Amino acid sequence: MRAASVQRTGGPEVLEVRDVPDPHPGPGQLVVEVDAAGVNFIDTYQRSGVYPVQPPFGVGLEGAGRVVEVGDGVGEDLGPGRLVAWKQAPGSCAERVLVEAAEAVPVPDGVDAETAAALMLQGLTAQYLCSATYAVRPGDAVVVHAAAGGVGLLLTQMVVLRGGRVLATTSTPEKAELARAAGADEVLAYEGFAARARELTDGEGVAAVFDGVGRATFAEGLDALRPRGVMVLFGGASGQVEPLDVQDLNAKGSLYVTRPSLAAYTRTRAELEERAEQVLGWAATGALDVRVGGRYDLDDVARAHEDLEARRTTGKLLVLPGGPAEAELGRS
Incomplete structure (x- = not known):
């Protein structure tokens, strides 16, 4: 499979798309075929070395897609064929990614993969900020x-x-x-x-x-x-x-x-599920409008980082690993 990676820290130019072995799940893990991966400032901080991560490492943390394989101990609600989303799975800018079952949430009917991927990190962040950090x-x-x-x-x-x-x-x-x-x-x-x-x-x-x-x-x-x-x-x-x-x-x-940090506000599975259910539920009912400001194919991940850092964008940026044709259809 193909995946975006960082072999050395630096600017967007250090991002590479490489052929890497397919992942295989261990106990409590899923392999997901990625439909959409979110692009976030934390990705740029890790890539540049502001947040230290030892290279080489896979790019991206957030996404949504279909489960293709599960390890022992994974519940039926996260079984093969299920559309799931996550906020924390290193290497999410790839055709497939290994996701801990504890980090994956089922996506409800009425919410597509792009919307779910656009909501997990930023949507959950917005939710905890105004409901818990300062309860408006x-x-x-x-x-x-x-x-x-x-x-x-x-x-x-x-x-x-x-x-x-x-x-x-x-x-x-x-x-x-x-x-x-x-x-x-x-x-x-x-x-x-x-x-x-x-x-x-x-x-x-x-x-x-x-x-x-x-x-x-x-x-x-x-x-x-x-x-x-x-x-x-x-x-x-x-x-x-x-x-x-x-x-x-x-x-x-x-x-x-x-x-605050999202990790501190989703410390338990129950807290993650509660926040995700509210945010995805708002999207399903139309109470929340999710703006995708840019769609990029996997080979354009460096441009996605450049656009985000240059403040040339609005809304959410997504990488669609399915290929240029699929990405171009929805490019904003």
């Missing part, structure tokens, strides 16, 4: 940074589903329109967003800032918060933030700062 209540105003991105569009919709008010930041008029279509009440420029957020909340400030941008927005985001507000830093697309003097949290109104 009706009437809460929150800032969602990069609201036209993969997490941002989903998070905006989920905050609205919970009765919250979204003050979205975007970088272009086109992205602003996407954020508004997702339900954002206001769209702000990055420059001066904290002052504008305070104006829109009658000087009080917002309940939470959901920040996946990092260095470029973090410090100003603290000024957007109301007393006892919550800074939720869940990514660093612009770079890692500077060290924080915790006394600043006192001076700015007894603020909270947290750096």
